[in-house]
Amino acid sequence: SNKTAAVAAAAGWPMLKGEYKTGKPDSCVAVVTCGSHLDDDALIEAGAAISGSCKTENLGIEKLVSHIISNPNIRFLIVTGAEVKGHITGEAILMLHQNGIDKNRIVGAKGAIPYIENLSEDAVKRFMEQIECIDMINVEDIDEISEKIRECTAKDPGAFPAAPLIQDVK
Numbered sequence: 062s063n064k065t066a067a068v069a070a071a072a073g074w075p076m077l078k079g080e081y082k083t084g085k086p087d088s089c090v091a092v093v094t095c096g097s098h099l100d101d102d103a104l105i106e107a108g109a110a111i112s113g114s115c116k117t118e119n120l121g122i123e124k125l126v127s128h129i130i131s132n133p134n135i136r137f138l139i140v141t142g143a144e145v146k147g148h149i150t151g152e153a154i155l156m157l158h159q160n161g162i163d164k165n166r167i168v169g170a171k172g173a174i175p176y177i178e179n180l181s182e183d184a185v186k187r188f189m190e191q192i193e194c195i196d197m198i199n200v201e202d203i204d205e206i207s208e209k210i211r212e213c214t215a216k217d218p219g220a221f222p223a224a225p226l227i228q229d230v231k
């Protein structure tokens with residue numbers, strides 16, 4: 062095939078603390094389970110490079126974006142699970158990918174705090190370009206998500222043609 066060979070993720074990837082599990086860093090799929098705690102081990106087993114929750118429209122999303130753009134092998138983000146009470150984080154992820162930010166606010170996000178403070182404009186642009194987002198919000202069925210992971214890995218386009226981009230998210 063013409064696909065670009067896997068490249069090295071940033072040293073120590075994934076660098077930030079959070080509630081997630083990791084698999085092979087050269088996989089092209091990341092899974093976010095939003096406010097749901099799903100069986101991350103099963104999703105890793107199905108082929109995901111990383112799978113975990115993301116609760117807030119600000120810090121949670123910043124960490125998610127940081128983990129994705131520091132690993133050019135990731136080309137698909139599957140957005141699953143239920144929205145956490147008080148936030149609309151899954152929708153904010155899709156909106157960030159689709160629309161980017163305007164003066165730090167995620168364009169089109171309806172949640173309470175969709176403010177990006179720790180990512181550069183280049184980082185947001187990179188997130189928009191590096192991956193395809195797959196909307197499976199409210200899906201919690203492990204078999205259904207695993208099937209989507211396998212579908213994505215089967216069409217892996219290869220690494221995004223740029224070095225890992227590192228953002229210092231605190």
Ligand code: LMR
Binds near residue numbers: 079114120122124
């Ligand atoms: C979140 O998932 O939004 C936060 O818990 C992220 C974090 O590490 O504080």
